Structure formats: structure tokens, C-alpha cells
Amino acid sequence: MITISMSEARQSLRTVLDQAQSQPVTITRRSAPDMVLLSAADYAVLQQARFELAMQKMRGNDTNQAVYKALADK
Numbered sequence: 845m846i847t848i849s850m851s852e853a854r855q856s857l858r859t860v861l862d863q864a865q866s867q868p869v870t871i872t873r874r875s876a877p878d879m880v881l882l883s884a885a886d887y888a889v890l891q892q893a894r895f896e897l898a899m900q901k902m903r904g905n906d907t908n909q910a911v912y913k914a915l916a917d918k
Contacts, residue, residue, distance in 0.1 A: 850871055868882050868886065
């Protein structure tokens with residue numbers, strides 16, 4: 845992962861965007877991590893993983909299991 849300051853990111857935005865296509869770029873503000881820049885593809889993978897984790901948690905809940913069964917029986 846690449847780490848750069850906000851000032852550096854502003855000065856070389858095109859380069860930072862190119863770098864983010866291959867790996868996350870951490871942008872710091874006042875020497876502390878402030879945000880991470882990801883490619884759209886990496887973000888989509890992250891969102892899919894969050895969705896799948898949420899679905900696993902829902903499936904593990906007995907109340908939700910009853911709802912799923914009722915919907916499946918319709």
C-alpha cells in the first residue's frame with residue numbers, strides 16, 4: 845500500500861489515481877491516515893464481501909430463517 849500526504853495527492857492527482865488502479869493509496873492529513881483511495885474494481889469486491897457477510901449473519905438468525913422459509917413456500 846502506498847501512503848502519501850494530502851498535499852502530495854493534490855499535486856499529483858493523475859499519478860495517484862493511476863497508482864490506485866493497482867493498489868490502495870492511503871492519504872494522510874496532519875501525518876495521520878485520513879482516507880484510502882481504491883480502484884472501482886477493488887471497491888466493488890469490498891462491497892460484495894460486506895453484503896455476503898451481512899447475508900451470513902441474517903441466515904444465522906432463527907427469526908430470519910423462518911422468514912426465508914415462509915417466503916420460499918409462497
